[in-house]
Amino acid sequence: MTDFSLNLNEDQLQIQKWVHDFAEGVIRPVAEEWDEREEFPWPVVQEAAQIGLYGVDFLLNAMGDPTGLTLPVAIEELFWGDAGIGMAIMGSALAAAGIAGNGTPEQVMEWVPQCYGTADNVMLGAFCVSEPDAGSDVSSLRTRAVYDEAKDEWTLNGTKAWITNGGIADVHVVVASVDAELKSKGQASFIVPPNTPGLSMGQKYKKHGIRASHTAEVVLDDVKVPGSCLLGGKDKLDAKLARARENVSTGKQPAMATFEATRPAVGAQALGVARAAYEYALDYAKERHAFGKPIIMNQAIAFKLANMATEIDASRLLIWRAAWLAKNGTFKNGEGSMSKWKASETAVRVTEEAIQILGGYGYTREYPVERWHRDAKIHTIFEGTSEIQQLVISRAISGLRIE
Numbered sequence: 054m055t056d057f058s059l060n061l062n063e064d065q066l067q068i069q070k071w072v073h074d075f076a077e078g079v080i081r082p083v084a085e086e087w088d089e090r091e092e093f094p095w096p097v098v099q100e101a102a103q104i105g106l107y108g109v110d111f112l113l114n115a116m117g118d119p120t121g122l123t124l125p126v127a128i129e130e131l132f133w134g135d136a137g138i139g140m141a142i143m144g145s146a147l148a149a150a151g152i153a154g155n156g157t158p159e160q161v162m163e164w165v166p167q168c169y170g171t172a173d174n175v176m177l178g179a180f181c182v183s184e185p186d187a188g189s190d191v192s193s194l195r196t197r198a199v200y201d202e203a204k205d206e207w208t209l210n211g212t213k214a215w216i217t218n219g220g221i222a223d224v225h226v227v228v229a230s231v232d233a234e235l236k237s238k239g240q241a242s243f244i245v246p247p248n249t250p251g252l253s254m255g256q257k258y259k260k261h262g263i264r265a266s267h268t269a270e271v272v273l274d275d276v277k278v279p280g281s282c283l284l285g286g287k288d289k290l291d292a293k294l295a296r297a298r299e300n301v302s303t304g305k306q307p308a309m310a311t312f313e314a315t316r317p318a319v320g321a322q323a324l325g326v327a328r329a330a331y332e333y334a335l336d337y338a339k340e341r342h343a344f345g346k347p348i349i350m351n352q353a354i355a356f357k358l359a360n361m362a363t364e365i366d367a368s369r370l371l372i373w374r375a376a377w378l379a380k381n382g383t384f385k386n387g388e389g390s391m392s393k394w395k396a397s398e399t400a401v402r403v404t405e406e407a408i409q410i411l412g413g414y415g416y417t418r419e420y421p422v423e424r425w426h427r428d429a430k431i432h433t434i435f436e437g438t439s440e441i442q443q444l445v446i447s448r449a450i451s452g453l454r455i456e
């Protein structure tokens with residue numbers, strides 16, 4: 054076990070500065086442009102791959118850190134640069150986490166690198182759980198996976214909704230129902246390799262924020278994958294289904310296990326957006342004069358900033374605690390959910406207050422705070438809405454099946 058410390062070590066401080074420099078020098082100057090274009094920012098992701106910020110080695114190094122803090126520290130800086138581009142760089146990590154959380158060591162070795170490709174041939178991963186009628190309620194997935202024993206082959210059919218990198222990814226990790234009667238206990242995760250016939254992109258969504266991140270439907274029409282693409286393998290799935298049919302606990306479900314592990318990282322994304330807006334508003338409040346003095350000299354404005362600073366620090370502490378616990382213990386009271394809930398709601402409030410502090414300028418697209426406000430909002434929705442986080446926490450603290 055590694056002690057919890059608020060002092061980042063030398064490696065972490067270096068990574069923090071390295072990501073910050075990239076966010077400041079490369080991402081921020083083009084953030085507005087890619088938000089307006091609403092397109093995947095390939096040149097920026099390629100540049101991130103060239104310096105090793107987008108790539109499997111960076112992810113594995115960060116995830117391998119025994120304190121757990123390296124990843125949230127790096128993500129905060131990345132999203133301080135821009136959340137849409139940050140999501141384009143981080144989107145593949147969700148697929149990688151889905152593979153790492155459910156796959157055999159051989160599957161992890163084979164498929165996680167293919168979610169990233171190389172510096173000269175960038176590839177993407179997508180993690181496909183949500184469906185038009187199943188977002189929070191993951192137990193209702195309609196996508197079906199049917200096994201043909203003679204061919205050792207699975208056939209997938211269904212439609213996935215709101216998938217980050219959906220349809221443009223090289224590797225799609227698809228959660229599907231194998232036995233619908235067992236609800237979430239009858240689900241399994243599958244790799245759909247690059248260029249598999251039958252997988253196509255449905256509609257690409259036009260979004261409120263993180264517009265540089267690609268979000269689309271994924272249509273699975275008789276998609277056939279070999280038995281080796283079932284994450285964890287057939288024996289493990291058969292044993293799990295047998296236990297579920299006997300009504301014995303089967304442990305964590307594939308999609309839920311992935312989300313649980315990634316929540317502090319999502320909190321760190323929101324934190325980066327919140328900090329960007331706070332810093333901007335603080336500088337602005339010192340510069341902007343009204344009634345003959347800087348607006349920060351009014352308590353009404355200074356107290357807003359004091360509140361923003363405190364909420365941001367509180368969020369970071371919850372995120373670091375959850376990230377450390379994920380590596381050095383277990384979550385007891387929904388600490389992962391606490392961190393994501395607090396940071397995402399903080400980001401929405403802080404970015405709104407930043408608009409207020411900038412007044413009319415804040416409401417225009419000439420200043421970045423309105424974009425940060427739009428970008429902040431997604432964090433209260435994806436990877437578990439704020440209501441679902443509160444459900445997880447209330448169940449953890451009470452031991453009761455709160456509905």
Ligand SMILES: Cc1cc2nc3c(=O)[nH]c(=O)nc-3n(C[C@H](O)[C@H](O)[C@H](O)COP(=O)(O)OP(=O)(O)OC[C@H]3O[C@@H](n4cnc5c(N)ncnc54)[C@H](O)[C@@H]3O)c2cc1C
Nearest residue numbers: 180181182183187188189215216217268435436437438440
């Ligand atoms: C930009 C973007 C990117 C995304 N990326 C991905 C991705 O890569 N992969 C993926 O699989 N999914 C992805 N999603 C989907 C996302 O995870 C879902 O949208 C989210 O889980 C909410 O599901 P829903 O939209 O169906 O809302 P619903 O589940 O319909 O919820 C609607 C409202 O009801 C509330 N609610 C629902 N159930 C309860 C309850 N039991 N108690 C209290 N309140 C409740 C919710 O909190 C919410 O306020 C993405 C979504 C967006 C917008």
